Amino acid sequence: MNLSKEDIVRLLVTEDEGERSSLIAESYRTKVSRRGDKVYLRGLIELSNRCRKDCLYCGIRSSNKAVERYELDDEAVVSEAMFAFRAGYGSVVIQSGERNDRAFTSRITRLVRKIKELSDGRLGITLSCGEQSYDIYKEWREAGAHRYLLRIESSTKSLYEKIHPADSRHSFEYRLGCLGFLRDAGYKVGTGVMIGLPFQTPENLADDLLFFKRIGADMIGMGPYLEHRQTPLYAYKDMLLPKSRRLELTIRMIALLRILMPDINIAATTALQVIDPMGREKAVMAGANVIMPNMTDSSKRGNYQIYENKPGVGEDAEITKSNLESNLAACGIGIGWNEWGDFDTAGVPAGRECRVPGQDGNA
Ligand code: 5AD
Numbered sequence: 001m002n003l004s005k006e007d008i009v010r011l012l013v014t015e016d017e018g019e020r021s022s023l024i025a026e027s028y029r030t031k032v033s034r035r036g037d038k039v040y041l042r043g044l045i046e047l048s049n050r051c052r053k054d055c056l057y058c059g060i061r062s063s064n065k066a067v068e069r070y071e072l073d074d075e076a077v078v079s080e081a082m083f084a085f086r087a088g089y090g091s092v093v094i095q096s097g098e099r100n101d102r103a104f105t106s107r108i109t110r111l112v113r114k115i116k117e118l119s120d121g122r123l124g125i126t127l128s129c130g131e132q133s134y135d136i137y138k139e140w141r142e143a144g145a146h147r148y149l150l151r152i153e154s155s156t157k158s159l160y161e162k163i164h165p166a167d168s169r170h171s172f173e174y175r176l177g178c179l180g181f182l183r184d185a186g187y188k189v190g191t192g193v194m195i196g197l198p199f200q201t202p203e204n205l206a207d208d209l210l211f212f213k214r215i216g217a218d219m220i221g222m223g224p225y226l227e228h229r230q231t232p233l234y235a236y237k238d239m240l241l242p243k244s245r246r247l248e249l250t251i252r253m254i255a256l257l258r259i260l261m262p263d264i265n266i267a268a269t270t271a272l273q274v275i276d277p278m279g280r281e282k283a284v285m286a287g288a289n290v291i292m293p294n295m296t297d298s299s300k301r302g303n304y305q306i307y308e309n310k311p312g313v314g315e316d317a318e319i320t321k322s323n324l325e326s327n328l329a330a331c332g333i334g335i336g337w338n339e340w341g342d343f344d345t346a347g348v349p350a351g352r353e354c355r356v357p358g359q360d361g362n363a
Helices: 005-013 017-035 074-087 102-118 134-143 157-162 172-184 202-215 232-239 243-260 270-275 279-285 317-330
Strands: 038-048 091-096 124-128 147-149 188-191 219-224 265-268
Touching (some): 005 202, 038 317, 074 091, 219 243, 243 270, 243 279, 265 279, 270 279
Parallel strands (some): 038 091, 091 124, 188 219, 219 265
């Protein structure tokens, strides 16, 4: 369905309870009729918190000297992937701080091949390893990864620039261009934004949803912004919406997105769970259909603190799995065991908006 920017803004801010509940009900109905009532699971492997970026909101930014940096070895990655495979998760996501050196990029290629091999091609692999060149995206795609997550963080350039350092490492245009590269390299393309950022308006959020639709995203992950003490953006904590409001805005963003893009995969993100232990389940009831259970070993989880109070620190993969299963069961939400849960959209070309000036992935 098409919604105008004005409709979206109104539904994001309305205090009319009736209007709010019909939005959520309409979204849930849409999801069930287009994609069914199940959620798909993607086991999350947090490979490393080493990062060349210095994003002003992120706890693992390179200038944060208070974090202990780690990198999982191949054996740990393989054992997490095996856990996911045996648990019936269907897919894994390898997420990492951003690095561009050859040692890193070749390691990802090797790990992707290994995971494909050990699962006889059956585990789906999503990568979330930041901005790379077209050639690297292509190499990883050929190794067997078929989905990629790269959030745009905000589709409003002026807001993007307020939350990132002003240097060539943090270019809005290059980030957009990467979404085009990913499409050209043959991935299912996932992006997303943070919700409740300082300086962000409901109009900015409406533009984000219209941006996702315009570029034909296959997957979206949106979560509330959570202030982190060891980051520069913490200075603006007093201008933030209360966390409960950020949760509510995220739920409404998910509902509106499901109505705008009925067939795509929408994640109920971990950041929702920080605000409300049942935050992800609420998101599923509002239109989300993907959950990414963390599989990182309990001894390492504390270090991948993009935001504070990350849930499940100290838990291991088995406990995370059984907690999630019982929460979902309590809400009557089914699980698509052993399924990739992709939807075949036409692979809409990303268009001119997602082109790095002077570079063409296909050239
Ligand atoms: N609060 C919420 N989300 C955050 N991310 C990074 N820092 C924060 C934060 N403080 C999100 C970004 C990034 C993803 C991996 O985590 O959107 O793309």
